[in-house]
Amino acid sequence: QAQLAVSGGGLVQAGGSLRLACAGSGIMFRIRTMAWYRQAPGRQREWVAVISSSGNTNYSESVKGRFTISRDNAKKTVYLQMNSLKLEDTATYYCNTGPGDEFYSWGQGTQVTVSS
Numbered sequence: 001q002a003q004l005a006v007s008g009g010g011l012v013q014a015g016g017s018l019r020l021a022c023a024g025s026g027i028m029f030r031i032r033t034m035a036w037y038r039q040a041p042g043r044q045r046e047w048v049a050v051i052s053s054s055g056n057t058n059y060s061e062s063v064k065g066r067f068t069i070s071r072d073n074a075k076k077t078v079y080l081q082m083n084s085l086k087l088e089d090t091a092t093y094y095c096n097t098g099p100g101d102e103f104y105s106w107g108q109g110t111q112v113t114v115s116s
Contacts, residue, residue: 001026002024002025002026002027002104002105003024003025003026003104003105003107004022004023004024004027004094004095004096004104004105004107005022005023005024005025005107006020006021006022006093006094006095006107006108006109006110007020007021007022007023007110008020008021008110009092009093009109009110009111009112009113010111010112010113011113011115012085012112012113012114012115013085013114013115013116014085014086014087014114014115014116015084015085016085016114017081017082017083017084017085018082018085018112019079019080019081019082020036020079020080020082020093020095020110020112021077021078021079022034022036022077022078022079022080022095023075023076023077024076024077024078025076027076027104029073029076030053030073030076031053032053032097032098032101033050033051033052033053033097033098033101034050034051034071034078034095034096034097034098035047035048035049035050035051035069035095035096035097035098035099036048036049036050036067036069036078036080036093036094036095037093037094037095037096038089038091038092038093038094038112039091039092039094039109040088040090040091040092043091045094046060047060047099048060048062048063048067048080048093049063049067049068049069049080050069050098050099051069051070051071051078052098055071057069062088063082063089066082066083066084066085067080067081067082067083068080068081068083069081078095080093080095082112085112085114086114087114087115087116088114089112089114090112090113090114091111091112092108092109092110092111092112093109093110093111093112094106094107094109094110
């Protein structure tokens with residue numbers, strides 16, 4: 001059974017940093033495009049960053065230059081380094097396959113709260 005376990009969220013002051021991790025099990029991780037998504041209260045889930053199986057990356061305009069997505073195929077883990085956090089980055093963060101792909105179960109995600 002496919003599972004994506006997300007960790008690393010927390011409370012951080014504006015301008016601070018956090019690193020999220022997403023460990024996959026039961027999936028062909030090495031060949032999958034993986035992505036980070038987030039959902040703020042009252043808003044739709046949006047994609048944040050995506051990384052292909054070969055390591056090509058892309059970011060939403062709202063996080064470009066501040067967030068970095070990476071992956072370790074040996075560990076079946078994808079990371080999201082978040083720097084210069086802003087209040088508007090507050091959301092529940094999830095990982096899954098790339099936008100447009102068939103998604104796995106979303107799970108509970110991890111809460112990121114940025115305070116002033």
